[in-house]
Amino acid sequence: MTSTDIQAYMAHVGAAARAAATQMAAASTAAKNGALLRLAALIGEQRETLQAENAKDIAAAERNGLAAPMVDRLRLNDKVISQMAENCVQVAALPDPVGEITNLRRRPTGISVGQMRVPIGVFGMIYESRPNVTIEASSLGIKSGNACVLRGGSEAIHSNLALWRLVQQALREAGLPAEGVQLIETTDRAAVGRLISMPEHVDLIIPRGGKSLIERISREATVPVIKHLDGNxxxxxxxxxxxxxxxxxxxxxxxxxxxxxxxxxxxxxxxxxxxxxxxxxxxxxxxxxxxxxxxxxxxxxxxxxxxxxxxxxxxxxxxxxxxxxxxxxxxxxxxxxxxxxxxxxxxxxxxxxxxxxxxxxxxxxxxxxxxxxxxxxxxxxxxxxxYGLGAEIGISTDKFHARGPVGLEGLTSMKYVVLGQGEVRS
Amino acid sequence: MTSTDIQAYMAHVGAAARAAATQMAAASTAAKNGALLRLAALIGEQRETLQAENAKDIAAAERNGLAAPMVDRLRLNDKVISQMAENCVQVAALPDPVGEITNLRRRPTGISVGQMRVPIGVFGMIYESRPNVTIEASSLGIKSGNACVLRGGSEAIHSNLALWRLVQQALREAGLPAEGVQLIETTDRAAVGRLISMPEHVDLIIPRGGKSLIERISREATVPVIKHLDGNxxxxxxxxxxxxxxxxxxxxxxxxxxxxxxxxxxxxxxxxxxxxxxxxxxxxxxxxxxxxxxxxxxxxxxxxxxxxxxxxxxxxxxxxxxxxxxxxxxxxxxxxxxxxxxxxxxxxxxxxxxxxxxxxxxxxxxxxxxxxxxxxxxxxxxxxxxYGLGAEIGISTDKFHARGPVGLEGLTSMKYVVLGQGEVRS
Incomplete structure (x- = not known):
């Protein structure tokens, strides 16, 4: 793609994510869990297709002389495939964080004030070679009621596309928008630059990978980044x-x-x-x-x-x-x-x-x-x-929003809710 | 000051704030409340000094042809002074947010995992003409266990310096570091540019004022900003x-x-x-x-x-x-x-x-x-x-960290605490 094409493509992806986010946020727990359980089933059913697509990535990696441990990370063997399906079942079993109202208290004026947990909106996930992260991020995105845009490692592109097709099918069959989870289909690195600088479409970036990648993303992103650089x-x-x-x-x-x-x-x-x-x-x-x-x-x-x-x-x-x-x-x-x-x-x-x-x-x-x-x-x-979060999408060493291991709650925000019976301010 | 002087001055202020933050975070509730109650008393005792310094700002504002409502905002009349003292007493009466441990739960491995509320560290507060914000921000900074760096409107510089001297005296008398609250003593606008781009010294910026000021600060700050632009x-x-x-x-x-x-x-x-x-x-x-x-x-x-x-x-x-x-x-x-x-x-x-x-x-x-x-x-x-927060340092329309009216909790972060008896991971 040319630079102009990338711009247009990413703007399209971003706008679709923003539109889907509204539907994902309003989705019922039953619909979200339905999509996750259907995804688990599809991963099992489509094992052979997944492994055929994965073989293309493995072959390319070997052709390109990738080190053996790197090739291993790419591999969708039976065990990894079973773990991905199990991951979806586990996330379905977690309590739905969305809509929870806490600390609802009556004030002297008569109004009741509390806080409701709501999805953040759209998050972008940037990761490296392991294709199973595509399923981890998709499942947490769906359960938390967010739309997400995934950008995996270019060496795993065939595996990721195959997994993503299953995610989209599961979303559709559950009556949710397929654009609730999008995967960037180009391996052009310019797409990452766009993903991290579209605050109108993307609310949060979660990078996983090497320190230099994360440093660059943190420096250049125009939206908040959930990350850690080191674990000393x-x-x-x-x-x-x-x-x-x-x-x-x-x-x-x-x-x-x-x-x-x-x-x-x-x-x-x-x-x-x-x-x-x-x-x-x-x-x-x-x-x-x-x-x-x-x-x-x-x-x-x-x-x-x-x-x-x-x-x-x-x-x-x-x-x-x-x-x-x-x-x-x-x-x-x-x-x-x-x-x-x-x-x-x-x-x-x-x-x-x-x-x-x-x-x-x-x-x-x-x-x-x-x-x-x-x-x-x-x-x-x-x-x-x-820690009992039931899942982990990353670890944050920042002090804002999410700190430490980040699960479903880290993918949500709180808003104040006020329930009245016609009270006015005097 | 020259540009080099401003750099050196702000680096000094920032380093002093970072050093004081450690002591403020570890301060006892009694010491923090002691400082607040002493500050309330000092504001009452020093009414005449405060009004004499305030008169210099009023005279300058009138000389410069400031509109009457703007001059009114500057004025430290008896009512405003009493309110400032009362504000300190009210903040002293609020529960100390620091050190609170919530959600401490035993995990199957035997460890107990919870979250502890801790100060953020250092926040910078940028505001306009009202000098009473100096006391509001100081009192919330002290109670939340943060160090803060205040930058008020240049038209209120004499009033702000006089109020700040009382804050420093109250901190010292309570055994807390005077640098727990610092006020930028120069009215040079370059100081703001430095304040918002010293992530090594300042963790958070809270601007209050006109939309264009807040937009500029949000755009240029290299640390998180708690803000809202509009209330439509x-x-x-x-x-x-x-x-x-x-x-x-x-x-x-x-x-x-x-x-x-x-x-x-x-x-x-x-x-x-x-x-x-x-x-x-x-x-x-x-x-x-x-x-x-x-x-x-x-x-x-x-x-x-x-x-x-x-x-x-x-x-x-x-x-x-x-x-x-x-x-x-x-x-x-x-x-x-x-x-x-x-x-x-x-x-x-x-x-x-x-x-x-x-x-x-x-x-x-x-x-x-x-x-x-x-x-x-x-x-x-x-x-x-x-809403019952007991205080308000600002309102946030962002989705991260603090959303809606921000009180003491918005000036804190959470960290995970793990209590064990020698458990290891298997």
Whole structure:
């Protein structure tokens, strides 16, 4: 497409989304759940078609020399297809957030004032290679009563188009507008530039992907963006921590899985407990091949451990999200130093204190300025499903609108409702 | 100041605000209320000093030929001073929003997950001539545990500086950082440009003032802005409305006061009730000198009324916020037409349906996309105090973060808190 064609195409997509949003917002819970359950059935029925289209993407990826893990992410094997169908069934089972009225209170004037939860309108979702995100985003969009415009990775275009055709069929059969979910059919990158700068048609952008992509989208978007850039999550082992608990939780936070954004990347240890704690966790890390980048005090305690890979931490290490078997380690003199360090170098994602001391736990919860703050639990719990949201469309480290794991509620807004019997203002 | 000086000055103010924010966030309720009550006392004690400084602004305004109503807005007479002191006492009496933990629920894994209300950090407030906004913003900033940077109208600079000195004294005497509230001491307009583009120091901007100022700030700010541009509020009189109620409420919504943003600017009337309703409200408007800009159907019913000022509405009239004794009037064929008209021409501020028909009331509440939607009540109720927020720092027509009247809660964010006993993710 030429640049003019892209402009016209995106304006058309945007206008269709805005028009569909009105119908999606007014849709009954039964219609929305009907579409989701029909979509689950269609995904099962159309398994072969989906895999045939997916094979085109896989073949192209292999032709283009994509690395094997990247090709794997693309693949719609039987397990991924079953999970997509199951995802739709689960979202159908979630309570409908739309229309809920809360805090309805009678005022002295006689009016009753409350707040009603309503869809945001239109959101744009920008993601990378995994085609199952097409179904995740569609199902949350439908249930939350929004229209959405999806832009998946170009390497998954055949898979995404095939999935999207099923979404549209399910919407239509449930009496909802097919334009309730649209997928950008061109892989031209200029389409993303338009998607993020049409405030008249799109109310919100949710990007998932690499940091540089998300930074660029945040910088250039003219509408709000729900996002996080880094997950530099800390575990702080307080002077009064239970040693066994601290070893177990720190180990889990770092090593249960290295790639998620909620894995720990930095370990702070109070000086009073460091001589007892660091050799124990250091032995665990040494056994698992986790490199430790240390300040001088931590290094002195960890260096002697057999098999330990220990290095000096640079200033940059305190801010690093490794997503790998590497952790920075620092000994601190006080809770104050720990909190200040986390607020300075952290990414405001998820940070945990391990302590038996109640006032320190409460101060940490209150003063660490992060989307999730934890006491005596692994940072790996920072997740929409673990929090009971029933779903997760992303994680936000911003302070506005949605913070932390974002589920259906993050795709809604509140408006005030006032119920009167003819009251007037005097 | 030179441009370089302004940069350095604002960077200094911003860094001081960020540093103070940490202390303000951790401040006890007793310290914050202590500062507010001390401020109330100081305002009373320093009445003469305040009025002497205010006299300088008044004299300058008169020298510069400011219109009398503008000069009046500047004036710190005894009544305004008492109200400022009373405002501080009222804010002290409000519940502290900070630290509240809600929805704490045990998850199957054993962790408990809830949300804690926390201050946003630093907000910048940009306002025009009324010096009492200095106290309103200071008191809400202190109570919500934020640091704030205030930028008042240059014509009120002496009054604002005098008020700010009392705020700083009250903060200091309560053991809180004086930089918890800062006032920009220069009237150079370049300072505003810096204030709205220092995301490292300022998290939120709240502008109050003319539409063009707010538009410019929204366009240029690199942080979120809580704002509304217009209040083109509608009253829709449904076919089944109670006639007496409809006349009373429509009259109040339009004429109780013409200048507020929540006054009605447009009247939609269902065709079935127009012949009975329009002559009655038209007579009221005629008696009060309210000009009616009509579509053909409304004009046919209103033109014959003795004393009525009736004109044809232009397309522009449907979108107009008059803030004056003028109203646009249109006859619609259905509730659908009314909702579509409001969503198209309205400003998403406040809109009301007058009806006895429950399904229509519920559809209007759900489908009109405005910050406040009302049934059988005057749009004039859209106000933080009337809604029971106890205070109001502004009104937002955006869908993100805060929507409708904004009180203390709008100056806070939520973060997830997770309380465990050593749970790990499996």
């Amino acid at each position: 999550c800390h575990v702080y082992v307080d002077a009064s921590a239970d040693l066994d608990l601290a070893v177990k939780v720190t180990d889990n936070a770092k090593t249960q899985k290295y790639s998620p954004c909620n894995a720990a990347e930095s370990l702070l240890v109070h000086a009073a407990i460091a001589p007892a704690f660091l050799p124990r966790i250091g032995a665990v890390f040494a056994a698992k091949g986790v490199e430790m980048r240390c300040d001088a005090a931590a290094r002195a305690l960890l260096q002697p451990l057999p098999g330990a890979t220990v290095a000096d931490a640079s200033e940059q290490d305190w801010a690093e999200e490794y997503l790998a078997p590497v952790i920075s380690v620092k000994v601190v003199e006080s809770l104050d130093e720990a909190i200040a360090h986390i607020n300075r170098y952290g990414s405001h994602h998820t940070d945990a204190i391990l302590t038996e001391h109640h006032p320190n736990a409460m101060r940490f919860l209150r003063e660490v300025d992060s989307a999730s703050v934890m006491v005596n639990a692994s940072t790996r719990f920072a997740d929409g499903f673990e | 509020c509608h009253v829709y009189v449904d076919a089944s409305a109670d006639l007496d109620l409809a006349v009373k409420v429509t009259d109040n919504a339009k004429t109780q006061k013409y200048s507020p943003c929540n006054a009605a600017e447009s009247l939609l009337v269902h065709a079935a009730i127009a012949p009975a309703f329009l002559p009655r409200i038209g007579a009221v408007f005629a008696a009060k000198g309210v000009e009616m800009r009509c579509d053909a159907a409304a004009r046919a019913l209103l033109q014959p009324l003795p004393g009525a000022t009736v004109a044809d509405a232009s397309e522009q009239d449907w979108a107009e916020e008059y803030l004056a004794p003028v109203i646009s009037v249109k006859v619609v064929e259905s509730l659908d037409e009314a909702i579509a008209h409001i969503n198209r021409y309205g400003s998403h501020h406040t809109d009301a349906i007058l009806t006895e028909h429950h399904p229509n009331a519920m559809r209007f509440l759900r489908e009109v996309d405005s910050a406040s939607v009302m049934v059988n009540a005057s749009t004039r109720f859209a106000d933080g105090f009337e």
